[in-house]
Amino acid sequence: MNKFIFILVPVLIIIYHCGSNENIVNNNNNEPSDYVKIFTAESGVNKFEVYSKSSVNFIYGYNELGFKVFINNTEQNQGFVKWIPTMYHGIGGPSHSIPVPDKYNFDADKNLFTGYAVFIMYDTAAFWAADFNCNDQVYADSVNFVLHYSSKTKIIGWDNSNLQKTFMLTLIEPSAPRVGLNTLDMMLHSTIDMSTYTEINDAEMMIRPWMESMGHGSSNNVDPAWISPSQIQGNS
Ligand SMILES: [Cu+2]
Incomplete structure (x- = not known):
């Protein structure tokens, strides 16, 4: 075959x-039932945790994502996250972004800011970084992360x-x-x-x-x- x-x-x-038709919710605690924490970005007192339903890593292709945001360890539970990943093809080489929603809005049922990202390229010579933003008030910029391949x-x-x-x-x-x-x-x-x-x-x-x-x-x-x-x- x-x-x-x-x-x-x-x-x-x-x-x-x-990304709006998911409905698996666990309201018994504050942890998303079907998302796995895959990454943490910190900048001063600001912390962004990234969760995924798609894999235990960021993967080439479609990623169903959720974010948690903490300021001084206080979890944020309203508004939105903006997340802008950038692919750099080598130092000084060309760079570009990928398809992501304008905003990852807070979903009270999931206790996450939810959305997706489509990593449209995989290249072992390239590297990735992302800017994190919550409600245009909290930021963590140019945080490097690793993309994994998915066959x-x-x-x-x-x-x-x-x-x-x-x-x-x-x-x-x-x-x-x-x-x-x-x-x-x-x-x-x-x-x-x-x-x-x-x-x-x-x-x-x-x-x-x-x-x-x-x-x-x-x-x-x-x-x-x-x-x-x-x-x-x-x-x-
Ligand atoms: Cu690229």
Whole structure:
């Protein structure tokens, strides 16, 4: 079996995802039940903890993230976090950011500032740093972190010369599609400068599963369709 077999499925559902449809909550204590703490950034009395649902590290591809913020050990529980990661291709080399939300808003159910990040590149010669900000009042700047590789990540990028934009399509789930019904969850972003990225919610999309080795596709596909400000759903 190769990857094309996985693409050959009779029914697919695609959801454009903005990270707002998670609902696993543990209210019995203050710890997020399904997030793992993966990083801590400190600057003076300010501390930012980064949690992930996706891995125990920052990983190439889609990362579902949460933040905790402490000032003098007092946990912050309102407002937003802004987080700007930057990839540096060597000292003095080119640098760019990645798709992240403008703000990670506080989610009282999860007791985290929640959102996502899409690490669109992995390069062992590059290094990463991020600026942390809570409510435009608390900062930790240029904090280095390490990105780990994930072999499951699937990201396609392409340039549209007419629009003068670069597009990034990121598969969130499943990491290993199977024969049969699959629900696909993905995000589409565009950028003009690799500095800021816009979530695309109004793209017209079609999906055509194709098994290259045997020269056929699958039937009963339903194209992705937008279903809410944070989701586009379709079957394929
Ligand atoms: Cu890069």
